[in-house]
Amino acid sequence: MAGSQRPKNVGDSHNNDKCRRQEKVDDHIRVLFVSASTADATVLTQLIKKDAGTDSVSITTVAEAQAFFSVVSSEQSFQAIVIDERVDWLAWHSIADECARLRPSALLILLVASDRQDVHEEVFERHIAAVYPRSSAGLIAMSSLLTRIAEQRQHFSLRLESDSAEADAEEQLDEERQKLVYAVSHDLQDPLQLARRYADILDEDYQQTLGDTGGKVLGHLQYNLGRTQEMLDELLDYSRLQRSQPKIESVDFNELLDEVVSIYKLTLDDIDGRVVRQQVLPTLMVDRRQFQRVMQNLIGNAIKFRGEQPLEVSVRAQQVGAEWRIGIKDNGVGIAENDAERIFDMFERGSTVEDSPGTGMGLAICKRIVQNHGGRLWVRSTPGEGSVFIFSVPQPDGAEGSDNP
Secondary structure, eight states, X not given: OXXXXXXXXXXXXXXXXXXXXXXXXXXXXXXXXXXXXXXXXXXXXXXXXXXXXXXXXXXXXXXXXXXXXXXXXXXXXXXXXXXXXXXXXXXXXXXXXXXHHHOTTSEEEEEEOTTOOGGGGTGGGGTOOEEEESSHHHHHHHHHHHHHHHHHHHSOOSSOOHHHHTOOHHHHHHHHHHHHHHHHHHHHXXXXXXXXXXXXXXXXXXXXXXXXXXXXXXXXXXXXXXXXXXXXXXXXXXXXXXXXXXXXXXXXXXXXXXXXXHHTHHHHHHHTOEEEESSXXXXXXXXXXXXXXXXXXXXXXXXXXXXXXXXXXXXXXXXXXXXXXXXXXXXXXXXXXXXXXXXXXXXXXXXXXXXXXXXXXXXXXXXXXXXXXTOOEEEEEETTXXXXXXXXXXXXXXXXXXXXX
């Protein structure tokens, strides 16, 4: 829409001069993301933070015409500008022209749909330096480019640094895998939500037309779509745990256990089950919210996979060297020996409980939380007799914990 364009004025030249002066002395990479949606910018920000390990790259997102013209003509410095061709208030090439006029030194990047090839013929006329598809692979590639630019600005050198040349290949592969998990799970959210909405419409408006057989098929479809949504949510949560640092504080595990038991109180009363603390538990330096989740998941699994006898869960702790170990023992169905390691992987379940509800992500998330604190999580079990899940929590020098009675 031509009427949306900002008129040129004599202040543009003055702003350009100030922006150029700022960009010469600022080592921080600032990116302007012009998009009608903040979702891609959010994913890109997470990918860059994971890639760079610092806040060397920051992203400003604008979704409206007025905000765009205000920011692009301001005194803020931007080393890169990402333009989403889906913006509906102005054609992408008009936005590119305005950026090239007001920000001549900024790197212009165009984000397009994967099936759009027609824009490629125009990009060179619009000073576009790079074109990326709006997909997981495109966002990962863009984050790598921006991260590399930031590294070059901050650590300019004529030779390759030795620590960079000797980076561990397996660690790099793991980081790429983590980024891909996050990006793919994000990309799947929109089509899944659309499929669930269509299924709901069929259920609401065409139930009579479908008949009994069609209704059963639709019911199975809705159930599996819901379960897929739960798995995606858990996958995103798992990926966020890989990227986040624990908020360490002093946590009394006696209080933590009491909170978790209170959550399951009604269920425990119904099944005549009980959770007993064999000894006073330690006070440890951990992320409280995350370890509440660990305790809740392990006790919840004991309830879910209980045997025929009344459930009894016992919790104890022991200090071993510089770490504390906490064990949660139950008298449930137990775990087969060949499943003892596999159940901690994503979407894996024990061979004896595959028909039970759940996504198979609970233990993987618990393992990730414990690993984020420098510890380990493992299980000892005998089928038919129960299991004991043990996690270790290393403590920094000088940290105090409750003594073993």
